[in-house]
Amino acid sequence: MPEIQVKLTEFSELIDNYTAEFVGREWLVEQVETLLADPGCHFVILTGNAAVGKSAFMAHLAASYPQWLRYFIRPDSREILLSDDQTFFLTVRGQLVTFQPELFKPEKLEIIVRHRSVALETKLEKFTMCEKEQSWLI
Secondary structure, eight states, X not given: OOOOOXXXXXXXXXXXXXXXXXXXXXXXXXXXXXXXXXXXOOOOOOOOOTTSSHHHHHHHHHHHOTTSXXXXXXXXXXXXXXXXXXXXXXXXXXXXXXXXXXXXXXXGOEEEEEEEEEEEETTTTEEEEEEEEEEEEO
16 A cells, blocks of 8 residues: 555544553554454454553554544543434544545445334334334435
């Protein structure tokens, strides 16, 4: 991949804050790189107890690999960012347009999200289900 001269602005302040005093975990970076080098691996889920540095590590990866897509739902452990499906898709879309514009052919510009919600009321023995389809042109 050619070197990319674009810097994503999404979450740049959050990433800067988390990485200012980040203590490297090279062993973990190596594990993530090894997993993602496998063509069959498309994502990695990072889990851990509260306050062990998951967000800081992900911010470190975002700073180290600016061409990787990123989306944070929290600026810190106390506050949640505005995060809904439309915000997520629009943010990631902007990143994809920047790094992989060939994906955005006119016939591929619609995202369809199907929501299924189920309500169950046992006292009335009533069962309702609704389906909703939304699409956004991005």
